Amino acid sequence: MITRTYYKNKKGQTGFIELNGLTLRSGLDSDIQIETFTDQNDIGIAFNGLIMKMVQNGFEFDRVETEETAEDIAAKTVDGVLLQDNQFIVDFNDPKSLQNTLENHYTNFFQYIEAIEGKGIFYGQVKDGKFVPHTVVSGDNELDFYLAAVKHESLRPLINELLTKIITNNTDEKTNMRDDSMPVGAVAAFVNAYNDKKYLVTYRRLQDSIIYLNRHKARFDFDGQKGNHIPQLLTKWGFDDNDEYAFTFLAAQLINIDNPNQAKETAYILNELGLAEKLKSREYLEKLYIAIAERAAHIFNQNDVEKRAGGEYLYVALNALGITCNKKDAYMVCYLMDDIRHYPSLAQLLAGNINEDDDFTPIEGVYDEENCDDDDDDWADDGYDDDEEEDENEWEDDDDEDDK
DSSP states (O other), rough: EEEEEEEEEEOOOEEEEETTTTTEEEEEEEEEEEEEEEEEEEEEEEHHHHHHHHHHHEEEEEEEEEOOHHHHHHHEEEEEOOOOTTEEETTTTHHHHHHHHHHHEEEEEEEEHHHHHHTOOOOEEEEEEEEEOOSSSSSSSHHHHHHHHHHHGHHHHHHHHHHHHHHHHSSSOOOBSSHHHSSSTTHHHHHHHHGGGGGGGHHHHHHHHSSGGGOOOGGGGGGSOOOOOHHHHHHHHOOOTTHHHHHHHHHHHHSSOOOHHHHHHHHHHHHHHSSHHHTSSSHHHHHHHHHHHHHHHHHHHHTOHHHHHHHHHHHHHHTTOOOOOHHHHHHHHHHHHHHTOOOOOOOOOEEOOOOSSOOOOOOOSOOOOTSSSSOOOOGGGGTTOOOOOSSSOOOOOOOOOOOO
């Protein structure tokens, strides 16, 4: 498969990266670089380095074009059966087969996304002259695959690196969807987080990369028919305010951008999962308020949310928890967080009539985006190290105005 990924910058320049087997072509306009590698690991490292270079020099993802070769057709033909792009041969009982499939998804990432988007993904084997998906045990063929993979601790970092690539590929304009209710990567993120709480961070990041959160219906399936990721993760890991992974994950569920179901979801967490009992402790409530405010500051800044809109999101989130305040005071909390990083205590918020000239003592945040990050990079051991030292910038953006 020949894959050409195009990028554009503000000056109208177009850069591209082309993968053709073990040959990598890249460049800007007529300045073309060609390099041939000996294995997929090396070309994967080089490919990731070129993507980073594009982004660092002001280029944004534009589009992907693919071209199937005779070798591709031959590779997809198993025992005389030509597989569809979203069909993969894998043995759920063989760790090496599971690893090879994960590495295939990572290395041929854009083909993987294009193959499954809107169509789903199927894992199986060839029997009697046709592709046969594995018998579904969990109710979802993809879920069965990741349940098999996550049993092997060595494969969890590989799943996490694939998810990181998926998260990066979700853009401000588009979330890659497996089907109408499940974003690409959501199943993998759930299984990894359910088996190791440090991967709650990745699930949260995937959630943050989904532009319209209500499209991810499976994260909160109140009927329990499909998905229901968030309730399962919160039930598994709890609400301990001394556990940074669990508490940060909880705060991330209690305030989101453009989530029409925020109040309903919070009510579910309170009443069905038992958070209401925890909130009887004033100390816990105060700590959760701070975590939500810090979470709001993070997602609002990350997504460039206007302060007034941010105030409305915060208002809905706090009132759903029983923290009664008016929109004006919630707006002022957002304004002060963004402006001076000092904001009202819970007592001041409940008292109301907040004024920006009031004296606010700095509050020690408990929502620590940096310290909660998963710094494991075990994929690098298999040759997929995204942290290669940068060469001189090939696509230097010399527009000084853009860099100011």
